[in-house]
Amino acid sequence: MPVNDAVDGETADRPDGEAALPVNELFYSLQGEGKLAGVPSVFVRTSGCNLRCWFCDSYHTSWEPTHARMGIDEVVDAVGEHDEADHVVVTGGEPMIHDEVVALLDRLDDAGYHTTVETNGTVHRDAPIDLASVSPKLASSTPTADRDPKGDGEWADRHEDRRVDVEALAALVDDYETQLKFVVTGRDDMAEIESLVDRVREAAGTPIPDSDVLLMPEGQTRERLDETRAAVAELATEYGYRYTPRLHVDLWNDAPGT
Numbered sequence: 559m560p561v562n563d564a565v566d567g568e569t570a571d572r573p574d575g576e577a578a579l580p581v582n583e584l585f586y587s588l589q590g591e592g593k594l595a596g597v598p599s600v601f602v603r604t605s606g607c608n609l610r611c612w613f614c615d616s617y618h619t620s621w622e623p624t625h626a627r628m629g630i631d632e633v634v635d636a637v638g639e640h641d642e643a644d645h646v647v648v649t650g651g652e653p654m655i656h657d658e659v660v661a662l663l664d665r666l667d668d669a670g671y672h673t674t675v676e677t678n679g680t681v682h683r684d685a686p687i688d689l690a691s692v693s694p695k696l697a698s699s700t701p702t703a704d705r706d707p708k709g710d711g712e713w714a715d716r717h718e719d720r721r722v723d724v725e726a727l728a729a730l731v732d733d734y735e736t737q738l739k740f741v742v743t744g745r746d747d748m749a750e751i752e753s754l755v756d757r758v759r760e761a762a763g764t765p766i767p768d769s770d771v772l773l774m775p776e777g778q779t780r781e782r783l784d785e786t787r788a789a790v791a792e793l794a795t796e797y798g799y800r801y802t803p804r805l806h807v808d809l810w811n812d813a814p815g816t
């Protein structure tokens with residue numbers, strides 16, 4: 559279900575009625591995360607999110623969203639300028655809160671691109687998605703007062719209420735090739751990951767092999783990943799889940815447009 563009231567009152571239509579999306583940035587890089595890590599890809603980063611993870615590495619799409627909009631034609635043209643790429647990653651913010659993301663994915667599919675959608679898994683939509691890269695948010699993501707990057711924990715209750723929707727997760731698993739990519743801050747996250755994977759397995763008709771459950775270390779910077787990656791790799795070994803690096807952070811740290 560779209561949660562348009564959570565996008566800070568933004569509308570996604572242009573004054574001339576052309577379908578448009580709030581776009582924070584569009585860039586060409588290597589996919590840094592997940593099964594397709596290393597694949598040259600164009601990234602379309604929408605602005606606006608229905609959650610507020612304290613660790614969000616895309617602050618200007620969630621905590622302080624930018625409002626510039628691009629028409630769908632404009633986005634498709636800008637993607638096409640990177641003619642080395644045949645993969646497009648639609649991310650955010652939370653791309654699935656925007657009705658217009660479906661029109662964008664239709665156009666990208668028509669043009670022959672492989673599409674990945676990076677999503678928190680709270681909203682299901684019908685669209686030509688080749689890989690649903692779903693990153694359900696754990697209790698450790700909640701912006702409590704002591705770790706709120708902006709205020710004093712004002713978002714904590716809303717974030718907590720919205721962060722997991724098992725029905726939406728199961729629908730994504732059933733409709734698309736899916737990876738479940740958890741941001742891991744430490745061993746304390748594992749019990750919740752195990753129980754959430756169990757709940758989604760029960761709700762979905764499609765099996766979820768452990769190799770489609772990915773553990774990703776929390777860290778926006780190389781310095782932070784130096785503290786988290788070894789422990790998360792050990793947890794992946796111990797539980798039999800897949801480890802995913804954050805290649806872009808290893809390569810380019812937190813440089814914009816990477």
Ligand SMILES: C[S@@+](CC[C@H](N)C(=O)[O-])C[C@H]1O[C@@H](n2cnc3c(N)ncnc32)[C@H](O)[C@@H]1O
Pocket residue numbers: 607613614615616649650651652653676677678679691692693739741774775776777778
């Ligand atoms: C900025 S989010 C946008 C897509 C969607 N809102 C989501 O959270 O999946 C893109 C990816 O970055 C991950 N991410 C965000 N901040 C992170 C951090 N500090 N460390 C590791 N991964 C992070 C998210 O979990 C998600 O997989």
Ligand SMILES: Nc1nc2[nH]cc(C(=O)O)c2c(=O)[nH]1
Pocket residue numbers: 587588589590591601616647649650676806816
């Ligand atoms: N290189 C690179 N790979 C990514 N994979 C997922 C990203 C995202 O922010 O969704 C991302 C990103 O921001 N950069």
Ligand code: SF4
Pocket residue numbers: 607608609610611613614615616619620650651652678695
């Ligand atoms: S759900 Fe994604 S975009 Fe939204 S705050 Fe969390 S990491 Fe950032």
Ligand SMILES: [Mg+2]
Pocket residue numbers: 615616
């Ligand atoms: Mg990113």
